[in-house]
Amino acid sequence: ELKVEQNPLFLSMQEGKNYTIYCNYSTTSDRLYWYRQDPGKSLESLFVLLSNGAVKQEGRLMASLDTKARLSTLHITAAVHDLSATYFCAGRDTNSGYALNFGKGTSLLVTP
């Protein structure tokens, strides 16, 4: 069974600072996903990483994938308040109908 672990679970950072969220997964997953969730809302897709070494960037967020280390990272550059949200990584479980297995999420608060 695919297990996904994120750290940290809570992150408070100042505007303008950089930080990285880590996502480890236990077995092979052919794809790795990052989502954002605002309070009371559904999940918003941020990135889909398909292969080893994949790197994707959107604004102040950059995601990367190392399949050999079973590690994905979400790097935040020069954080702004609008990035405050909960971020989830998820791997695809081929043994459960290709369902996404989620980490517990990282609750990010960006303060002035």
Place this chain on the structure above:
Amino acid sequence: NAGVTQTPKFRVLKTGQSMTLLCAQDMNHEYMYWYRQDPGMGLRLIHYSVGEGTTAKGEVPDGYNVSRLKKQNFLLGLESAAPSQTSVYFCASSYSRANYGYTFGSGTRLTVV
């Protein structure tokens, strides 16, 4: 194109009552999933379906039943609600295993008192 629609959006049940949550998608997706989200737990898979007429158990299936009689609808039933089933429920769908996109519904907030 509505995507994935969940009904109802909110519901309060008394312990022991039953209800059905409906997930409807208009994208001709084969795969459908029910998740529950609890604080600090991420999203956990309850049941899933890989096509019309098929269902299977996920990580936390106890207390829930599902049906997928029509391709576009995936129903989640609670036969005898318990306070432990207080949660936010999300439905998701995907076109096929080769497709990498998942579409999520807006969620159903269920409180069991």
